[in-house]
Amino acid sequence: MRRTDEIMGMPITIDVRDGDRGTDEAFAELRRIDAIFSPFAPDSAVSRINDGRLRVDDASAEVQDVLARCERHETATGGFFSAWRGAVLDPSGYVKGWAIERACAILDAHGHRAYFVDAGGDVRTRGESDAGEPWRIGIRHPVERGSVVRVVLGGDLAVATSGTYEKGGHIYDPHTGAPADELVSLTVVGPSIVEADVQATAAFAMGARAIDYLEDLQGYEAYAIGPDLRATWTSGFDALCAAS
Amino acid sequence: MRRALTAFAATVIGVYWLVTFKVTAEPIDVPVVTVPSPRVTTAPGQRTPQPTARTTTPATTGGVSGGTAFTGPTVETLFGPVQVQIALSGGKILDVQALQLPSDRSRSARISQYSAPILRSEAIQAQSARVDVVSGATYTSRAYAQSLASALKQAGQ
Numbered sequence: 001m002r003r004t005d006e007i008m009g010m011p012i013t014i015d016v017r018d019g020d021r022g023t024d025e026a027f028a029e030l031r032r033i034d035a036i037f038s039p040f041a042p043d044s045a046v047s048r049i050n051d052g053r054l055r056v057d058d059a060s061a062e063v064q065d066v067l068a069r070c071e072r073h074e075t076a077t078g079g080f081f082s083a084w085r086g087a088v089l090d091p092s093g094y095v096k097g098w099a100i101e102r103a104c105a106i107l108d109a110h111g112h113r114a115y116f117v118d119a120g121g122d123v124r125t126r127g128e129s130d131a132g133e134p135w136r137i138g139i140r141h142p143v144e145r146g147s148v149v150r151v152v153l154g155g156d157l158a159v160a161t162s163g164t165y166e167k168g169g170h171i172y173d174p175h176t177g178a179p180a181d182e183l184v185s186l187t188v189v190g191p192s193i194v195e196a197d198v199q200a201t202a203a204f205a206m207g208a209r210a211i212d213y214l215e216d217l218q219g220y221e222a223y224a225i226g227p228d229l230r231a232t233w234t235s236g237f238d239a240l241c242a243a244s
Numbered sequence: 245m246r247r248a249l250t251a252f253a254a255t256v257i258g259v260y261w262l263v264t265f266k267v268t269a270e271p272i273d274v275p276v277v278t279v280p281s282p283r284v285t286t287a288p289g290q291r292t293p294q295p296t297a298r299t300t301t302p303a304t305t306g307g308v309s310g311g312t313a314f315t316g317p318t319v320e321t322l323f324g325p326v327q328v329q330i331a332l333s334g335g336k337i338l339d340v341q342a343l344q345l346p347s348d349r350s351r352s353a354r355i356s357q358y359s360a361p362i363l364r365s366e367a368i369q370a371q372s373a374r375v376d377v378v379s380g381a382t383y384t385s386r387a388y389a390q391s392l393a394s395a396l397k398q399a400g401q
Binding site: 013015116118121122123125129135136137138139140141142148149151152159160161163185187225228229230231232233234235237238242 | 358359373379
């Protein structure tokens with residue numbers, strides 16, 4: 001069963017290979033998370049924090065927990081990932097991966113062993129797409145619609161891509177406040193969707209240093225595309241890909 | 245990526261081609277620098293070698309098809325030699341192929357890095373690639389084109 005709903009301002013697809021149990025619950029959880037953490041919904045906790053109606057200290061334990069984890073990622077990435085842009089809270093870069101993880105946990109609890117969850121191009125796969133067949137995750141070509149530049153093969157795998165082509169310069173360097181535009185696309189592949197998503201966002205903000213930085217990140221591989229349409233990738237990336 | 249660009253820019257020879265990409269659904273001409281500008285192995289004072297017109301495809305793997313083929317000079321980069329061939333017709337680039345790419349890890353200062361141009365001919369049609377799902381968020385071609393143009397402007401500085 002494959003179903004796509006528009007949540008968090010993006011299409012979210014859940015594809016389960018064995019029945020559809022738990023998918024309603026997974027989508028409901030994604031909606032619940034969106035209602036609390038959306039920076040666009042006027043009455044979300046995030047919006048209320050931003051317009052001063054809610055103090056962080058008075059927010060729910062879940063909100064405080066998410067913000068604490070954002071802070072840990074901020075420290076771990078040398079400040080290149082941040083839930084704050086100046087005084088404005090936007091934890092979307094963390095929440096997206098976390099929401100995918102929550103949806104996956106629900107599918108796991110319902111006994112699913114073969115599925116993927118795709119939230120706006122950030123993908124978590126589990127098991128096989130078919131007996132003996134790995135999932136095939138394409139990396140979108142930044143210019144040519146309908147084309148992919150690489151195909152990553154995965155079992156239990158997370159693939160997160162940050163790009164200027166998503167909404168046009170939506171990632172900012174937290175250190176300068178300037179839009180990050182040294183890369184047009186950066187894909188991070190590894191075991192955790194939260195980590196892959198956060199690292200893709202952080203390294204994208206680093207710009208040209210992204211691959212150097214990600215080369216040293218244990219357990220993760222990456223593929224970057226520059227504005228000259230030159231790709232650079234980490235040493236272990238080729239091994240994850242289908243032969244082209 | 246910038247590190248490479250900076251290295252290239254330091255020894256710039258200015259050999260680059262502007263490619264006009266056409267976005268399928270919304271035709272927007274986007275100039276794309278397909279060839280970086282690395283140091284060419286020529287004697288001091290010698291003029292930068294210009295791309296040489298060829299009527300036959302050289303004996304290498306790949307090679308462009310259609311139009312008139314031009315083979316660029318082999319240039320040394322931080323990561324190894326690069327040689328590119330393009331196919332031109334009516335001033336438009338039909339195809340670009342890398343004849344040589346820096347794949348020799350021992351030559352690279354940062355031996356774990358790999359780098360190559362993404363070229364039209366290397367793009368895989370998602371359908372033919374049997375892709376279950378695509379990573380890379382919802383596409384907005386106009387926004388991307390603007391972003392790309394702006395990034396190119398900076399890359400060209």
